[in-house]
Amino acid sequence: MTFAPTDSFSFVLSATSGAARTGFILTPRGTIRTPAFMPVGTVATVKGLYFDQVRAAGADIVLANTYHLMLRPGAERVAKLGGLHRFMGWGGPILTDSGGFQVMSLSSLRKMSENGVTFRSHVDGTHYELTPERAVEIQGLLGSDIQMQLDECVRLPCTDEEAARAMRLSVRWAERSKRAFEAQPKGRALFGIVQGGAVPALRVESACALADMDFPGYSIGGLAVGEPQEVMLAMIETVEPHLPITKPRYLMGVGTPDDLLEAVARGIDMFDCVMPTRSGRHALAFTRLGRINLKNARHAEDPRPLDEESDCPALRDYSRAYLHHLVRCEEMLGAMLISWANIHYYQQLMAGARDAIAAGRYADYVGEVKDGWARGDIPVWEG
Amino acid sequence: MTFAPTDSFSFVLSATSGAARTGFILTPRGTIRTPAFMPVGTVATVKGLYFDQVRAAGADIVLANTYHLMLRPGAERVAKLGGLHRFMGWGGPILTDSGGFQVMSLSSLRKMSENGVTFRSHVDGTHYELTPERAVEIQGLLGSDIQMQLDECVRLPCTDEEAARAMRLSVRWAERSKRAFEAQPKGRALFGIVQGGAVPALRVESACALADMDFPGYSIGGLAVGEPQEVMLAMIETVEPHLPITKPRYLMGVGTPDDLLEAVARGIDMFDCVMPTRSGRHALAFTRLGRINLKNARHAEDPRPLDEESDCPALRDYSRAYLHHLVRCEEMLGAMLISWANIHYYQQLMAGARDAIAAGRYADYVGEVKDGWARGDIPVWEG
Ligand SMILES: [Zn+2]
Ligand SMILES: [Zn+2]
Numbered sequence: 001m002t003f004a005p006t007d008s009f010s011f012v013l014s015a016t017s018g019a020a021r022t023g024f025i026l027t028p029r030g031t032i033r034t035p036a037f038m039p040v041g042t043v044a045t046v047k048g049l050y051f052d053q054v055r056a057a058g059a060d061i062v063l064a065n066t067y068h069l070m071l072r073p074g075a076e077r078v079a080k081l082g083g084l085h086r087f088m089g090w091g092g093p094i095l096t097d098s099g100g101f102q103v104m105s106l107s108s109l110r111k112m113s114e115n116g117v118t119f120r121s122h123v124d125g126t127h128y129e130l131t132p133e134r135a136v137e138i139q140g141l142l143g144s145d146i147q148m149q150l151d152e153c154v155r156l157p158c159t160d161e162e163a164a165r166a167m168r169l170s171v172r173w174a175e176r177s178k179r180a181f182e183a184q185p186k187g188r189a190l191f192g193i194v195q196g197g198a199v200p201a202l203r204v205e206s207a208c209a210l211a212d213m214d215f216p217g218y219s220i221g222g223l224a225v226g227e228p229q230e231v232m233l234a235m236i237e238t239v240e241p242h243l244p245i246t247k248p249r250y251l252m253g254v255g256t257p258d259d260l261l262e263a264v265a266r267g268i269d270m271f272d273c274v275m276p277t278r279s280g281r282h283a284l285a286f287t288r289l290g291r292i293n294l295k296n297a298r299h300a301e302d303p304r305p306l307d308e309e310s311d312c313p314a315l316r317d318y319s320r321a322y323l324h325h326l327v328r329c330e331e332m333l334g335a336m337l338i339s340w341a342n343i344h345y346y347q348q349l350m351a352g353a354r355d356a357i358a359a360g361r362y363a364d365y366v367g368e369v370k371d372g373w374a375r376g377d378i379p380v381w382e383g
Numbered sequence: 384m385t386f387a388p389t390d391s392f393s394f395v396l397s398a399t400s401g402a403a404r405t406g407f408i409l410t411p412r413g414t415i416r417t418p419a420f421m422p423v424g425t426v427a428t429v430k431g432l433y434f435d436q437v438r439a440a441g442a443d444i445v446l447a448n449t450y451h452l453m454l455r456p457g458a459e460r461v462a463k464l465g466g467l468h469r470f471m472g473w474g475g476p477i478l479t480d481s482g483g484f485q486v487m488s489l490s491s492l493r494k495m496s497e498n499g500v501t502f503r504s505h506v507d508g509t510h511y512e513l514t515p516e517r518a519v520e521i522q523g524l525l526g527s528d529i530q531m532q533l534d535e536c537v538r539l540p541c542t543d544e545e546a547a548r549a550m551r552l553s554v555r556w557a558e559r560s561k562r563a564f565e566a567q568p569k570g571r572a573l574f575g576i577v578q579g580g581a582v583p584a585l586r587v588e589s590a591c592a593l594a595d596m597d598f599p600g601y602s603i604g605g606l607a608v609g610e611p612q613e614v615m616l617a618m619i620e621t622v623e624p625h626l627p628i629t630k631p632r633y634l635m636g637v638g639t640p641d642d643l644l645e646a647v648a649r650g651i652d653m654f655d656c657v658m659p660t661r662s663g664r665h666a667l668a669f670t671r672l673g674r675i676n677l678k679n680a681r682h683a684e685d686p687r688p689l690d691e692e693s694d695c696p697a698l699r700d701y702s703r704a705y706l707h708h709l710v711r712c713e714e715m716l717g718a719m720l721i722s723w724a725n726i727h728y729y730q731q732l733m734a735g736a737r738d739a740i741a742a743g744r745y746a747d748y749v750g751e752v753k754d755g756w757a758r759g760d761i762p763v764w765e766g
Contacts, residue, residue: 043712045709050719072711072712073683080684080766081705082686087702089700089705301460301463301464303465318472319470321456324456325456328455328456329426332428332431333430333432336431336433383463
């Protein structure tokens with residue numbers, strides 16, 4: 001399906017299969033096929049990949065981190081250079097987070113207040129302030145197509161009181177973010193972020209409050225931070241009925257291929273995660289045959305590629321023996337190739353999900369994919 | 384000029400300009416245009432580049448290191464996997480060194496004898512022996528197209544006696560290497576290596592002894608090891624008259640772009656050096672505008688590429704501001720792009736040399752290139 005160029009942001013839901021949905025997010029910079037996995041370009045680069053490879057792997061949109069970019073090279077500098085798309089050489093849509101999550105996990109000397117958060121950079125100790133208004137301003141300077149409200153992520157486990165306080169603060173910040181966002185050009189979108197820890201009633205309160213504000217999309221934050229998968233899935237099931245059907249839902253920072261399949265089954269449309277590239281730098285490949293650790297000596301003399309049936313050069317054109325050798329020697333090319341293979345597999349997994357949902361057979365698809373993982377890797381090479 | 388497929392190794396000298404030469408080395412795996420710069424693929428990868436990029440940059444041949452490959456993954460293993468070309472995915476000619484130089488510079492517990500050298504791996508301490516015969520055997524197992532005799536490189540400065548001893552041992556090893564090489568398939572070549580430290584008489588003795596043995600090509604070793612450029616050039620001038628005109632001459636481990644131009648002017652046909660990729664990992668770009676240090680803050684807001692006139696994407700399609708940012712963040716893509724740019728520039732420099740020699744204007748070419756370096760980089764961006 002192709003769409004005419006648009007100057008506005010919209011979501012077209014084209015098919016469902018159970019609670020799983022497939023559709024299209026239309027933006028002035030291009031169409032995003034959902035369910036979508038967004039490769040993470042933390043500091044304006046998807047680590048170890050050329051953007052041509054990211055695109056060819058099937059990604060319609062990439063994510064960049066506001067926190068990292070506000071420290072280096074700085075939002076004003078990126079704006080001066082023509083915005084993030086031009087800066088990094090990616091013409092498609094970009095989603096940015098608000099910076100809140102990384103402030104909590106990376107910076108030091110944090111001080112939260114009703115107004116926002118002050119902190120010191122983990123890079124050079126510089127003092128910064130991030131408010132809902134400034135987070136939106138930064139994302140505007142970057143030229144982000146899909147922006148996130150500033151929210152407060154609490155670490156799990158935490159008390160219900162603490163989760164409630166942070167969630168309600170985030171709802172107030174959602175309102176301020178929305179007002180600040182009105183200054184931005186048409187065609188961009190600001191998503192509200194559902195918080196509430198692992199407390200169902202708080203999650204529902206958050207989702208309903210944000211839904212009342214009528215955002216063009218909704219994120220679910222504060223999950224995939226170490227809790228068991230069933231807790232994450234239960235929270236998605238709790239929240240989902242309270243989010244408008246007609247708006248995209250983005251599960252932030254998730255996850256493994258299995259997490260993606262299960263979250264799609266529960267109505268999620270968008271994902272991002274560093275896992276494919278981070279694992280790629282640590283020799284772990286995600287494939288239709290399951291996880292393959294290229295450090296393992298079983299690959300040392302194996303002339304076969306990771307997946308001879310793949311159309312991705314990284315999976316098809318390099319022997320396991322060569323990948324194993326590169327990994328052992330800590331060569332850049334090893335990280336480059338396995339990261340590329342993983343980005344490709346994540347995209348392939350989502351493409352398969354979209355097709356299966358369109359055909360009304362998403363549950364079957366999940367079964368088939370999981371059977372493939374369970375069968376596991378090809379037998380050890382006996383050459 | 385194109386050549387019909389050949390099953391033998393030969394050198395065609397097609398033009399000279401002063402002492403500078405241009406020609407073609409014909410091999411069963413393809414033609415090498417000379418003067419040639421060979422990118423270094425130490426452990427079967429040119430660090431940070433895809434081989435497609437190496438080829439597209441204009442490289443006809445790459446170098447791989449026998450020492451590194453005998454340790455990891457091991458020559459027998461590479462042979463089992465179908466040879467080095469298939470292992471690393473490079474179909475063109477490959478030149479391998481003999482391992483002697485790295486044994487001297489990297490390994491520990493070396494013991495030299497008439498028979499060869501024993502040492503411990505710098506990776507895991509494993510004990511190895513390298514003899515002239517084994518060095519040739521390893522290169523044969525790798526499937527190398529142009530192989531090097533084992534030689535002894537002494538560290539400069541050293542006494543004349545020490546330089547003489549090592550040179551004469553290397554000549555005896557040349558004879559043994561040549562005998563051992565006779566077992567290999569037709570179409571491959573073994574080069575003798577001229578040694579003799581910085582002592583002209585020893586260099587001449589070495590060159591004449593090797594020339595008498597009638598090698599298909601001659602290397603000059605033991606230079607570019609820290610001595611001033613004029614010493615290196617003087618040694619080339621000393622040796623050159625004693626090398627057969629009809630055979631290619633390879634100056635090992637050299638060098639800067641300026642070293643290459645000056646050595647070509649003195650009759651050298653082939654080079655290899657880690658400088659373009661090593662510098663690329665340290666933010667230093669070699670360009671027609673001279674050396675550009677991308678760490679420098681002057682690039683931080685510069686939207687211009689390294690060289691807008693280049694046909695290399697790394698030089699043309701990424702802003703200096705973006706490269707500077709990648710370097711500051713120690714992102715892989717920074718090393719990938721600057722290494723690529725440098726490999727491209729080295730190839731471009733040699734392509735220009737070949738054209739200029741063919742046109743009988745090599746001295747002019749050298750002047751033009753050096754003028755370009757002297758004019759230096761474009762003015763600081765004042766945007
Ligand atoms: Zn509700
Ligand atoms: Zn002579």
